[in-house]
Amino acid sequence: MKNARKYHVVGRRLRKTDGLKKATGQALYADDLHLPRMLHCKILRSPHAHARIKRIDFTRCRAYPGVVEVLEGKEMPTRYGVIPWTPDEQALAVDKARFIGDEIAAVAAVDELAAEESLNLIDVEWEILPALVDPEQALAEQRIKIHEDVKQGNISKHVALSFGDVDGGFARSAALVDETFFYEGSTHTPIEPHCAIGHYDSDGNLTVWSSTQIPHYVHRELARVLELPEARVRVIQPFLGGAFGGKSDPFSLEFVVAKLSMKTGRPVKCLFTREEVFWAHRGRHPMKMRFKVGLSASGTIEAVDSKILIDGGAYSSFGLVTAYYAGQLLTGPYDFKTYRFDSTRVFTNKPPCGPKRGHGSVQPRFAFEVALDMAAEKLGLDPLEVRRTNFIGSNVKTVNEQQITSNGFLECLRAVEQASGWKQRHGKLAYGHGLGVAGSMYISGTAYPVYPNEMPQSGVQVKLDRSGKVTIFCGASDIGQGSNSLPAYLISEEIGCDPRDCTVVVSDTDLTPVDLGAYSSRITFMVGNACIEAGQRLWAQISEAVAEKWKVERSRVEGELGTVYVADSELSMSFKEAVQLAEAKFGTLGATGSYRTRKLGGSYRGGTIGASPAYSFTAHVVEVEVDPETGIWRVERVWAAHDCGKALNPTLVEGQIEGSVYMGFAEAAMEEMTYYPSGLHRGPSLLDYRIPTSLDTPELTALIVESNDPNGPHGAKEAGEGPLHPVIPAISNAIHDAVGVRLTELPFHPGKLLRLIREKENRTATSSRQKRLPEPVPEAGSGA
């Protein structure tokens, strides 16, 4: 049995293989690269939310000193998109702009300043069209269309699925909650802005260095749009300065630098400004959600019904998947007896939304977990006990036919219950102090790649050198989570080398086997399994050669951190010597490993979306303090317990839990992508779009639960996205415990909370014929 195995590397708090490179400034990110004769590019963006391009005139721009080349959309009009079913983007707009910030034209110049200044000299003649900024209006509108070829109005995707007799479930319910929630949009804000360098060399090969988390999909789309053979395109991801889903689409700058390099024969770099990162967006979708939840008298979830309107922004991005995820990923860790959801993603004339950490499911999770609390309150049940009562279990199918394997949710719940002193404290703290709980589930990769094919979702190649050096070629994208270190850990566990003697060559489509990218929390699970397969193949050769020399059974040969030996004997040699024996016996040594999920998913249309080889589970308890005089609230502490299957490196797992909790807290507390009625962003900067500093971020405790998944590498599942979900509803639920009001709209501005507190106090005051308290002044800057 796997879990009885004695580990030498797995489970240890090892340093990252590239940590000190980052610590010393040696790690090179995209903008740190400089090539000889390199030009700099800037992109002209639309000042209008919706406008037809009648004419673009580069005459004045071309004459500006330093300008070398210009580019417009009709030079590469092929539509692309990360999801092959919805290709609706163009590198530069050809016929019309669809949001303020949409890319229109580009300039390559000898330096960045010349490129930037010359943008003002591009003359664009516009025909301004009416803009749709509000999703409700976009849904109702039939005459104004953001995408002319969309079949029905401005609907990007509509999904309606039903499982079981939902109305019967509500009829059986003793408590019914019917509530509307609003989740405001937010954006990833990686500290590194997007950057790409294109170099089309004299031999006709295109290389693009890009701050992307999906080199493989960028590779495919570059070849298609630029009409080059895929074998002539190479994509390299240098060190990446944060992504969170914000770099998981192909972006205009990648096509633009490539095309400008093809036109000039020189390398071309484009670096986004911080403002442009806000235009690129692809962040959390705003969602308006009506949730109905019915519980039996004992607290069993009899029925859940949701209707969700998703504000998609101007393009599809991953939107097809978002519309499914908004419903499909809610069916654990609790057993839904019946379930129905109806989600509609509409286009609006705003920067496109996409996948932000916890793609599609953070918003409905918030709504559902608050609604569940409300239902529990109606029945007079402890909200933590209700979550325990409805635990779906291990090795079961959800109501929407997804297969759950391991499930450590009860252990997560128990961990946060004990750590927070829930039993002694919930509902018993002084007014203004409260505890809230919430749970969640997330995928460890998706069973299906974004384009249909039968090939592996991840592969690694390993080369053994007679020096003892182990070189691992791995296509995975390290976005900070540590996937550059993972192959060194797992290969060394299998073959007995020292992990520091591994060189991991990563994310270069010429050198590394395909990995589909850093999204859907898939890398640890899929790359990990591929590494184990490759390592086992190599160990078979090494151990056979050594066993032959020592004349022992192969199974008696063991390897550990650079030494190969037979236990309880004198027989021992260095890993290097063992490799040399194997090379002498078998010739040049190398092995591959691949991973592909087996067929999974529901038997209905769309049933494969949300299907994952394993699901992670999380429970949080949050403690808050609320000042009822001002509405200002503060998180005192977060206890976050996460079932990651097996912590391959507990330090890195904790880091993922902590980063997730921080990001969820940030969305609850302050982050919002808001726009003027014109479609102009209200503050595309890090001063106006506030993200938490070290002083704003609460103290948090990350607790690891290991359920040892049967399909995960050494039992591991995801840890990077699941732990974001529960903190948001847990804060709302804790605020309710503190002051007795329910926050149903994000972000939880103190002004909103104060209004609810005053309304409640006035209701109480009116009933006891006391003086009404004054209404608070509406907040500045809220709403749009």
Place this chain on the structure above:
Amino acid sequence: MRSRPAKILISLTVNGDEYQVAIEPRETLLEALRYRLDLTGSKQGCDKGDCGACTILADGRPILSCITLAVEGEGRSLTTIEGLAQAGKVHPVQDAFDLCGALQCGFCQSGMMISAAALLASNPKPTRQQIKEALSGNLCRCTGYTKILDAVEVASGQRSVEEYDPRPTTTLNP
């Protein structure tokens, strides 16, 4: 159409090395460091002084190099992340950040470690609250700050972390 002003020659002392650099008068110190001197360890995250990724030391005090003109760097002793390691040995802050898992994507951390090193130089045993205050000008998007705060406590000898070293060596420096 405006013409660009002629370049000027300035002297910068960075990490103990003296450089003569030809710059345009409008250039920021960050641009001069990154694009003229190849000291790319200091990062540009916002170019407006909001994120702190460009933090360097000027005469031992942290400054935002993206909103400092290069000419203002003259006559000051500048230290970037490349200069934090001395004689081939990493600074205790750098070692602790690596050990504690504070380096996720790493992009903000040059500035963060510079701020942390400046704090410890003036306050060798800061409280957790003092660490939070000293680092509040450096935005990190990956870590939730937890492991960063832990790392500064480790670097200042106020917290110990179990280190698993698979094959112990005498120096941590590569």
